[in-house]
Amino acid sequence: MYDDILLPFDGSDGAAAALHHTAEIAHWADATIHVLFVADTTRDSVTVVETHVVDALVEKGEEIVEDAAKTLRTLGADYETDVIQGNPAPMIAEYAEQYGHDLIAMPTHGREGISRYVIGSVTEKVVRLSDVPVVTMRMRPDEQLTFPYENVLVPTDGSSRAARAGEHGLSLAAALDATVHVLSVVEDDLLGLDLGSADTERQQAATDAVDDLVSAAEDRGVADVVRHVERGTPNEVILDTIEANDIHAVVMGTSGKRGTDRILLGSVAEKTVRSAPVPVITVGQGE
DSSP states (O other), rough: OSSSSEEEEEOOHHHHHHHHHHHHHHHHHTEEEEEEEEEEETTTEEEEEEEEEHHHHHHHHHHHHHHHHHHHHHHHHHHEEEEEEHHHHHHHHHHHHHTTTTTTESSOOOOOOOOOOHHHHHHHHHHHHSSSSSEEEOHHHHOOOOOOOOOEEEESSSSSHHHHHHHHHHHHHHHHTOOEEEEEEEEEEOOOOTTTTTEEEHHHHHHHHHHHHHHHHTTTTOOOOOEEEEEHEEEEEEEEHHTTTTTEEEEEEEEEOOSSOOOTTTHHHHHHHHOOSSOEEEOOOTT
């Protein structure tokens, strides 16, 4: 499923937990973890020590990736390390594409201090920019990092981009022998109007979207599939479905079709990344 996993790393407690979870995925996939520190060139970090120009962030980055390497050696994981300079979010996305990584693993927040590139806003930029799938882990006390994933939630609105993300989710579930929960949300009308036939069409579109993904799951030999067609606000329904069904991971697109079915618009994906208590794998247009 994955051969090369990119892990942007800053040494914070949240990043350390992400390191362990990423190592579990890498062990299962027989993948190499590429630990990356991006020295943020948008910040002033250069100083002169005894006539030598020194970049404090680069030096700190070398220490941080070596600490990560020690942990990975203890965990028995295959790894490589790198320290580069640049604007963190675009550099992470470009680095993953340039070197052919299959997955980017990032916590959704990190420490305040010398390295801040895994703060939520930067992670969310990577989610928006990356053509490589990104697994985000919201490092908070209620976060549930369970691997292997036994229950995988795949939201869909029936768009081609949702189908692309769905294919990734189905491939992952098939490889893990996991149960797939396919979800489509009929978003409640914000104005409280009785839309009549229009509402019926939205309900049918949601049902069709689920049916299409269920058929794709059957074609891939995914044995356990659960259908969900729900009403409400997409992000809230996703969170409720996670809680009610012991979901271990969510796989969704970063954008979807514009119109009445908005479940996979970027704002919904980003809200899910910020709020879901389980890892969220977002799949961009390039996947």
